[in-house]
Each structure stands twice: as C-alpha cells, then as structure tokens.
C-alpha cells in the first residue's frame with residue numbers, strides 16, 4: 001500500500017505538462033480491491049477512440065469491471081454521452097476531447113487523464129480509420145491522414161504514456177491492430193500497411209520496456225460490427241442480413257462477424273493478470289480469418 005501511495009505521488013508530480021484545465025484529481029480509493037465481479041477495481045485505464053465501436057465497448061467493459069477509464073475521440077457529443085451512460089451504470093469514466101493526429105492534443109489527453117485519476121495502469125491504443133480504394137487511386141492526403149491516425153497516433157499515445165508507466169513501475173499497452181495486418185485484401189493496402197506498422201512498434205517496444213515491467217501487445221480483431229464497417233444507410237434488418245452473409249463468406253472458422261463486446265472482452269482478458277507473462281505478441285481474435293484463407297472455386 002505504501003508503494004501504491006508513493007507511486008501515485010510520483011505520477012502527480014510528472015503530470016503537469018499539458019494539464020487539462022478544470023480537471024480535478026480523484027483520490028485513489030483505499031477500500032476498493034479487485035474481486036471476481038470487478039477484476040479491474042482501482043485500475044486506471046486510458047483508451048484512444050472510445051466514442052464508438054470497439055473503443056466504446058472496451059471503455060464500458062473496463063468500467064463495469066471496476067476500472068477508472070479516461071478516453072478520447074473527436075466527436076464531443078458522443079464522448080459526453082458515453083461518459084454519462086457509463087456513470088449512470090455505476091462506472092467511472094471521463095471523456096477528454098483529443099485528436100490522435102495532433103501531438104499536443106495526445107499529450108494533453110494522456111497527461112490530463114493521469115492528473116484526473118492519479119496514474120496509469122493500462123493503455124488501449126484503439127483509435128483508427130479506414131479508407132477503401134485501389135492503391136493507385138489512393139490520394140496522398142488519404143495516405144497521410146490514415147498513417148497519421150492509425151500508425152503515428154499509436155506512436156504518439158505510447159510516446160506520452162510510457163514515461164507514466166515507467167514512473168509507475170510498470171503497466172501495459174494494448175494496441176488495436178487488425179487481422180488485416182497478416183492477410184491481404186484488395187482495396188485495403190493502405191489500411192493493412194498501417195496495421196502492420198503498429199505490430200512492429202509493439203514487438204520492439206516490448207523488448208525496450210520489458211525490464212521496466214511494461215508489457216506491450218497487440219490484438220488483431222477480425223471483422224467486427226461497428227460503424228467502421230456498417231454502411232450508414234442500411235436499416236437494422238438489412239444490416240443483420242448483410243452481416244450474416246459477411247460472416248459466412250469471410251470468416252472461415254466461426255462464420256460470424258464479431259460484436260464490439262466480444263473484442264472488448266478479449267482486450268480485458270489480455271489485460272488480466274492471467275496473461276501476466278504475455279508480451280511482444282499480436283493475438284488474432286478473428287473467428288478464424290487468419291487461420292483460414294480459403295481458396296474459392298469458380299461456380300460450375
């Protein structure tokens with residue numbers, strides 16, 4: 001416990017840079033202890049891009065499991081809504097506006113979140129975008145925007161989070177890559193390249209910081225039901241049919257598209273003490289996409 005207090009004190013001192021105005025630090029709760037129902041009780045989590053999709057589901061899941069969750073995203077209204085509904089459900093969460101393409105914005109998010117909750121234990125680098133286009137039709141602006149979000153944004157979050165994790169004596173980083181990092185897909189070359197870049201970050205960072213007690217891993221979700229893949233014009237029944245077909249055609253093992261909650265639970269599992277010896281790896285949670293790679297035969 002003494003160690004815990006000194007750790008928080010150190011973090012409080014480090015967190016001055018880019019402080020977010022108006023945030024008041026929450027005192028760490030002395031009583032809260034992990035339990036089977038709330039295994040992340042007292043843990044402090046940061047998530048980039050939790051205004052929708054997998055990030056949102058992960059924020060809800062960590063908060064329900066007892067963690068204090070600071071998260072960012074560009075869409076303020078959605079961010080406030082996610083924060084409000086997590087609090088209404090009895091969880092602890094804070095939305096901070098940030099754009100992961102902007103270094104100062106990322107640093108403000110990271111340091112502001114550390115000030116808010118008095119430390120950092122688990123970072124989930126999740127924010128990402130996708131453009132689908134043939135390579136020669138992809139514009140330079142699309143390349144720059146996608147790399148700035150999916151690759152540089154992950155680097156920036158890690159860059160500003162790692163000093164806090166070192167000061168804390170350890171912690172972990174989980175990066176949301178994609179099964180697209182290990183399989184090819186027409187019209188997604190740019191996206192797949194960005195997702196493979198962050199796998200390389202994970203491997204080397206795991207070696208750099210292992211001795212300091214920091215574990216670094218990536219999760220590779222398969223096709224997941226989020227706004228990233230759902231065409232906005234489809235109503236619910238049409239989307240459910242399209243999703244079933246997507247799963248049948250593309251997910252060789254389980255034949256279904258994942259829900260955001262399924263991926264969130266996998267992130268929590270990776271972060272749990274049971275995987276305390278896991279570092280430097282990229283784990284597919286993809287229903288068998290990476291294992292499959294079917295050969296489609298022409299119709300007779």
Ligand SMILES: NC(=O)c1ccc[n+]([C@@H]2O[C@H](COP(=O)([O-])OP(=O)(O)OC[C@H]3O[C@@H](n4cnc5c(N)ncnc54)[C@H](OP(=O)(O)O)[C@@H]3O)[C@@H](O)[C@H]2O)c1
Nearest residue numbers: 049051052053054073074075099100127128178224226228
């Ligand atoms: N859905 C899939 O099939 C699938 C499969 C494998 C991997 N993934 C990965 O999962 C991650 C989450 O995607 P999702 O499927 O959950 O889609 P989503 O619902 O579109 O979520 C993307 C999240 O990233 C945030 N984001 C995007 N650009 C940002 C920026 N510049 N600054 C801050 N936040 C930003 C978005 O927030 P704002 O728009 O509010 O900024 C949103 O919260 C992505 O990295 C994606 O590549 C998805």
